[in-house]
Amino acid sequence: MPKRVDHEERRTQIAEALIQVAGRRGLHAVGMRDVAAEAGVSLRLVQYYFETKEKLLFYGLKHLTDRFTTRVSARLAAAGPDPGPRATVEALLLASLPTDDESRTFHLLYSSYAILSVTDKALAAQPFIDNPDAAENALTGLLQQAQETALADPAVDARTEAISLLATTATMGTSILVGQRTSESAIAVIHHHLNRIFTNNHTTPPT
Amino acid sequence: MPKRVDHEERRTQIAEALIQVAGRRGLHAVGMRDVAAEAGVSLRLVQYYFETKEKLLFYGLKHLTDRFTTRVSARLAAAGPDPGPRATVEALLLASLPTDDESRTFHLLYSSYAILSVTDKALAAQPFIDNPDAAENALTGLLQQAQETALADPAVDARTEAISLLATTATMGTSILVGQRTSESAIAVIHHHLNRIFTNNHTTPPT
DNA sequence: TTCTTCGTGATACGAACGTACCACGTTCTT
């Protein structure tokens, strides 16, 4: 047989191509031939590593979320060792905003998958989000931690605020995506709420 | 010629069919033949009244937003004559949540169009939203009005809160749509913020 | 070495889609 090749590596390469072309032309518009061309391989190869388009799309979603998780982790690490709860929360939220090409693509495709999952049962059954509540729980924990150390207003309901912060950030992201709002104004809104929740011992460093 | 027919009426009928089938199978999956079948007319007729699929989709978007505007107005009217600012705001926000089939379809399709517009310039150029800022402005006005009449906390920034309320509501809607959250919990989150913004002279009637 | 298995290419197939074309009856105009 020809050079034994790492299947997982190839799949990653192709999934990357899928994300690129889908980010450019929209998830609905991407065909296997487009993915093949973008990855620089033949149509047959895409078929070979992912037998069906559905499987390719599933894998693409998984790859997309993996990449995003990595990215957020990097952002958190960049915030320095043991940053305060507020800095952590801020890094978490701002990392989700589509401020550059990569996050823009992520936001667009993740939203596309989400919308698709409403009418596509197979997609909805996918481990679509292990982070729907994961992010919510993490944020809630951070807020509670801040409350215990008297860094945040003890009167607010941590979980509700966590939900709201995530929700606000998500819609801000979409608004940026469709060109309805600038990232600056989106960040301002988020800061506004962080200022409300966190006691002002530490002010927000400029972004 | 045959019975002179009201073109606008026919177009409405067909657009309605588009919305129905798109709400069921997803906007990406709807073809002209599906629309024709759903409307109970021949494929040729859909072609006749909308020459191209693109025009049909544009008209569908317009029809969708029109129907939604009508619906919200009705909800507002149902809130009684001259309700307080809080009741008005609440009616506005809750009317946007996908709590029944019609609003569910609206939310799904509007989101689909929005996502589509990111990669489709023709759609982005459409009078997509005359209500992007319209809703924001209206809500801001209501909050300011409430502040002036001492019904709302004068310390909050009306516009920022308006933006956040709309953003939170939007994401709550999507969460409901994908089955990640119940409408009850979404409503609870919204009430939480209304309670925070509005002074508690008037409590929220149960929903 | 021989034979099997793996990776790869090229191409073909059937379905579905948007659109175009042709035909026919009806009704308005003159």
Next chain:
DNA sequence: AAGAACGTGGTACGTTCGTATCACGAAGAA
């Protein structure tokens, strides 16, 4: 009464898509 314009149906065309098929060379196993 005659002819033009309108509404409608049926159907065909060209393209594109996902998938299947055929073929072949290279590398591991025996």
